[in-house]
C-alpha cells in the first residue's frame with residue numbers, strides 16, 4: 665500500500681508538472697478556505713436539529729441511525745470510543761443507556777464539558793497511534809471510531825489516511841475487544857475498500873457497509889460495521 669504512494673501512482677505520476685501544480689493549488693485553496701472560516705455554520709436539516717436539541721454536533725444522528733439499524737448499544741456495556749470530540753457520540757451513548765455505560769473516549773483534540781456524560785467516563789487526549797496498554801484496561805463490548813484526519817479535498821489522499829486510521833483501530837481489536845464484540849469504523853471510501861472488507865470478514869462473522877442518512881450528500885464517508893468478533897481465530 666505504501667509502495668503505491670512511493671511510486672506516486674494515483675497521485676499524478678506521469679501527468680507531469682501541470683498535474684502536480686493542480687494538486688498543490690487544490691491543497692492551498694482548501695487550507696485558505698478553512699483558515700478564513702474554520703467552523704462554517706451549517707444549515708442543513710441535521711445541523712439545525714442538533715442545535716435545537718443542544719447536542720454537541722450533527723454526528724449524533726449518524727450513531728443514532730447506525731444503532732437503530734444494528735442494535736449495538738445497551739446498558740452496562742464498556743465502550744472504547746475513538747475520535748470522540750466534541751462529544752456527540754458520547755452524548756448518544758449516555759442518552760441511549762440513561763448513562764448506564766462505561767466509556768473510554770480518545771481524541772487528539774480536547775473534549776468540551778458534556779451536558780450528558782456516561783456514569784463511568786474516561787477521556788484521554790491522545791493520538792490513537794500512541795495508545796498504550798496502561799490506557800486501555802480490560803476488553804470492551806464495542807469499539808467505535810469516528811476518527812477522521814483533516815481532509816485536504818483530494819479523494820485518494822483523504823481516503824488513504826482514513827484507511828490508516830481504520831487499520832490502526834483493527835490492530836487494537838485482538839487485544840481489546842470481547843469475543844462476539846462489535847466495531848463501527850468511519851472510512852472515506854477508496855481504493856483500499858476491498859482489502860478492508862476482506863480483513864474484516866476474517867475477523868467478524870458479519871460485516872456491513874452502511875451509510876447513515878445523516879451523512880452529508882457530497883461525502884464519500886461510510887461506516888464499516890463488524891459484528892461477532894471471532895476472538896479464537898488464528899492467522
Ligand SMILES: C[S@@+](CC[C@H](N)C(=O)[O-])C[C@H]1O[C@@H](n2cnc3c(N)ncnc32)[C@H](O)[C@@H]1O
Pocket residue numbers: 720721723724746747748749750751752753754770771772773790791792793810811812813814
Ligand atoms: C468527525 S470528528 C468526531 C466527532 C465525534 N464522533 C462526535 O460525535 O462528536 C473526528 C475526530 O477524530 C479525531 N482524530 C483524528 N485523528 C485522530 C487520531 N490519530 N487520534 C485520535 N483522534 C483523532 C479528530 O481530532 C476529530 O475530533
